[in-house]
Amino acid sequence: MRRIRTNAKLSLGFVLTVALLLTALLSTVWTPWPTGELDVLAKLQPPGEAHWLGTDSLGRDVASLLMAGAQVSIEVGLIAVAIGLGLGTALGLLAAARGGWIDELLMRGADLGFAFPAILTALLFTAVFGPGIEIAIAAIGLHAVPTFARVTRASAREVLSRDYCLAARACGRGAWDITRRHVLPNVLPVLIVQGTIQFALAILAEAALSYLGLGTQAPQPSWGRMLAEAQTFLFSAPLLAVFPGLAVMLAVLGLNLLGDGLRDLVDPRLARVR
Amino acid sequence: MSTDPSTLLRVESLSCSYALPRSLPWQPAGRVQALRDVSFEIAAGASLGIVGESGSGKSTLARTVMALQAPDAGRVLLKGRDLHQLDAATLRKARSDMQMVFQDPYGSLDPRMTVAEIVAEPILSRGAFTKAELHQRVREALEAVSLRVADMKRHPHEFSGGQRQRIAIARALVTRPRLIVMDEPVSALDVSVQAQVLNLLQELAKWQGLSYLIISHDLAVVDHLCGEVLVLREGQVVERGTPDAVFGRPQHAYTQELLAAVPR
Amino acid sequence: MLEVDDLRIRLHGTELVRGLSFTLGAGETLGLIGESGSGKTLTALALMGLLPDGAQLSGSILFKGQDLTALADKAWGALRGRRIAMVFQEPMTALNPLHRVGDQVAEPRRLHLARRAGEARQEAVELLRYVGLADPARIADSYPHQLSGGQRQRVGIAMALACGPELLIADEPSTALDASQQAHVLATLAAMAAERGMALLLISHDLALVARQAQRLLVMYAGQGVEQGPAAALLGGGAAHPYTQGLLAARPRIGVARGERLPALPGTAPELAELRGGGCAFRERCRLAQEACRKSPPLFAVDPAHWSRCLRVEEALREH
Numbered sequence: 052m053r054r055i056r057t058n059a060k061l062s063l064g065f066v067l068t069v070a071l072l073l074t075a076l077l078s079t080v081w082t083p084w085p086t087g088e089l090d091v092l093a094k095l096q097p098p099g100e101a102h103w104l105g106t107d108s109l110g111r112d113v114a115s116l117l118m119a120g121a122q123v124s125i126e127v128g129l130i131a132v133a134i135g136l137g138l139g140t141a142l143g144l145l146a147a148a149r150g151g152w153i154d155e156l157l158m159r160g161a162d163l164g165f166a167f168p169a170i171l172t173a174l175l176f177t178a179v180f181g182p183g184i185e186i187a188i189a190a191i192g193l194h195a196v197p198t199f200a201r202v203t204r205a206s207a208r209e210v211l212s213r214d215y216c217l218a219a220r221a222c223g224r225g226a227w228d229i230t231r232r233h234v235l236p237n238v239l240p241v242l243i244v245q246g247t248i249q250f251a252l253a254i255l256a257e258a259a260l261s262y263l264g265l266g267t268q269a270p271q272p273s274w275g276r277m278l279a280e281a282q283t284f285l286f287s288a289p290l291l292a293v294f295p296g297l298a299v300m301l302a303v304l305g306l307n308l309l310g311d312g313l314r315d316l317v318d319p320r321l322a323r324v325r
Numbered sequence: 326m327s328t329d330p331s332t333l334l335r336v337e338s339l340s341c342s343y344a345l346p347r348s349l350p351w352q353p354a355g356r357v358q359a360l361r362d363v364s365f366e367i368a369a370g371a372s373l374g375i376v377g378e379s380g381s382g383k384s385t386l387a388r389t390v391m392a393l394q395a396p397d398a399g400r401v402l403l404k405g406r407d408l409h410q411l412d413a414a415t416l417r418k419a420r421s422d423m424q425m426v427f428q429d430p431y432g433s434l435d436p437r438m439t440v441a442e443i444v445a446e447p448i449l450s451r452g453a454f455t456k457a458e459l460h461q462r463v464r465e466a467l468e469a470v471s472l473r474v475a476d477m478k479r480h481p482h483e484f485s486g487g488q489r490q491r492i493a494i495a496r497a498l499v500t501r502p503r504l505i506v507m508d509e510p511v512s513a514l515d516v517s518v519q520a521q522v523l524n525l526l527q528e529l530a531k532w533q534g535l536s537y538l539i540i541s542h543d544l545a546v547v548d549h550l551c552g553e554v555l556v557l558r559e560g561q562v563v564e565r566g567t568p569d570a571v572f573g574r575p576q577h578a579y580t581q582e583l584l585a586a587v588p589r
Numbered sequence: 590m591l592e593v594d595d596l597r598i599r600l601h602g603t604e605l606v607r608g609l610s611f612t613l614g615a616g617e618t619l620g621l622i623g624e625s626g627s628g629k630t631l632t633a634l635a636l637m638g639l640l641p642d643g644a645q646l647s648g649s650i651l652f653k654g655q656d657l658t659a660l661a662d663k664a665w666g667a668l669r670g671r672r673i674a675m676v677f678q679e680p681m682t683a684l685n686p687l688h689r690v691g692d693q694v695a696e697p698r699r700l701h702l703a704r705r706a707g708e709a710r711q712e713a714v715e716l717l718r719y720v721g722l723a724d725p726a727r728i729a730d731s732y733p734h735q736l737s738g739g740q741r742q743r744v745g746i747a748m749a750l751a752c753g754p755e756l757l758i759a760d761e762p763s764t765a766l767d768a769s770q771q772a773h774v775l776a777t778l779a780a781m782a783a784e785r786g787m788a789l790l791l792i793s794h795d796l797a798l799v800a801r802q803a804q805r806l807l808v809m810y811a812g813q814g815v816e817q818g819p820a821a822a823l824l825g826g827g828a829a830h831p832y833t834q835g836l837l838a839a840r841p842r843i844g845v846a847r848g849e850r851l852p853a854l855p856g857t858a859p860e861l862a863e864l865r866g867g868g869c870a871f872r873e874r875c876r877l878a879q880e881a882c883r884k885s886p887p888l889f890a891v892d893p894a895h896w897s898r899c900l901r902v903e904e905a906l907r908e909h
Contacts, residue, residue, distance in 0.1 A: 214433035218496070221391050221425045222447040223417040236437040378767040379738060485857065486625065515624040515794045520839035520853035527850065542767045549841040549851070572843050586769035587843065588797045 061312030067305025075121040084112035119272040128253040134192030139199025147207035164197035187266035240317040247310035334367040339399035359385040372537040374547030377557035424497035428509035430489035434481040441477040466495040487518035596648040607812040618789040620803035628812040638665040671701040674749035678761035680741035684733040691729025697751040716747040811870035818895030829897035
């Protein structure tokens, strides 16, 4: 019973995530209409033959914009998660391996990081460096660091307390070797799960930031900005808001399900070892 | 102070304590004395058993002897050299003479490594072997514990508790050590599997001239494998002697208590 | 009180308990002996209705006339903790680290017997005293991690006894403890059972340990019972099955055959998934095995109260 449920979650999540990735990939070489093309005569059209999902206030094809927006979301998600994972994991491992005041310091730092919402971090960055997609990526990425650090530290500590790490020390292995050969491989499953979850959060954060005008700037397509622009036309052309909203929802849902499904896979395997 | 060359391990006045977690940051941390002035000697080829229950300090003793933890006072001399005074590189070399087997056959093997990687670990860190030599050593070790060479590529979770303990023993043998320190080597195993592993240990000792330092709460295990016994209680040695003497004519009340609890 | 008849449990397509039958009366202690893979834990779980999803039960388990195999989840709620209780091997898994010990011991009484918090708390302290814990009031206020392994195990026993169950199942209750505590805990359990007229099922892989406390012993191997008889008889040289004899002989004993090879049973227990075509599951490792052992051996009665599932019972008894 449980296996079917896991598989359903996993399959659905997998399908949605792959759909997202493929759409983004496809959009690099083809979209139904060029995203920059303004067809002023066909403004605010409902979905039809020529424009499958309709057009926006400037006559741009909604379907194409959605696809290109997927590209941006993936880009931001990947890089932000990479930053968070890279830095966060390194710090978490350091805290777990060294303990003592380094551990304390890093964990208090993480607490501080948690206190700042992503939007606030982005605002601060924007105030200093000006708006733009790179700033958004940096802000979201940095915001993910404390989470990864925490998760890595907890998992690494558990691994380090196991006898096989003690055995490795008894074999004469140094701390760095033990971290590389024993801790990392055993911490990996947890990181993968966390990674997919953070990816979803990053997409959400990017949409929120561009909605506020802080992230991706015109003319680069972005789901968040599409939502912002659609606000004005909420009653005349409601679908303009529905489509990007749906896109964000499906992307986040897909990744969350994938993450959940992966987590279920990881847990029972550990429990079944006996 | 001259050391008899036939003495393999010599522990002198070992003391170790732990700091307790503080309730308030400005109060001094309380200390728990895990080991008090423990001394003993093991000659090459002989085996010593330490009978201890939880709280006796036996795990601390194992870790201090294996130089995984520093003592507050005292010395641990392996082949005449004080392990805690050696620098990192020399200590690493010295470790090839002394290996350890842990209690939990499920936790002492990295679940993500293959048997070959696990068994080879003690010699991998020395970097002095070619791939072929490594392979040969691992094979020897596995054969010594009656595991199949074909098992090399498998992972720990594919084996039973008794087999995993054999893998742990193979890992301890691969450096061709003189001394193996064992912390409750068979306590986690079923009775019939215990007997098999005990027989294996006995055989290995005879055949390879190994010395064991066995720490266990099971008196019968210690009685079976060791020529000398120490009874450890709250960090102190309360009685010592041959198994005949200690178990046959126990002097200390604690030893008598332990004996009374043994079934049959 | 408890009648198990031809119990069979199938999990993931393999039959792991293959026709187990035994009875247990009030005030009696039965030692269920089996090593890993013998099916003893599954049997214990079946008696508590705690088998994992996907397990298929057949046969019957009659608890005071009520068939437990057909019981709905809701009905189990009234039985578990109240009339049938279990003590687990690893005390830490049975205790919630976030709650005080006293609250956890009081909980079954509040749940099943609708005691008020204050009363239940008093009773919990009494229970802790009963199981042999010194300073029970302080222990009741402690959290599990503040107690030693031996203390935690006693707390587990107190929790199981809380509602005065009629049947207590103890699954390897002493394995996680030191040697000196093991015998003590088992003796405590057996004494309580006798005192309260409670049926006690002691499950362990160590025959010698349990034999002192039990009146009868049932030895399991590869999902079946292979010998059942009075504990005194089995321990005193009257074991009538080669596996039982092997278990008894394999234990190292102080002062006995020091430095010599222990008579260990060769090989390991068979994978139940690979067992084919009937026959005695023990024959691969048995010193008395013959051609005839390829057919499933019948139960042979050594005494009215003592049977052994072995064709060569007479030789086994003689050679001992």
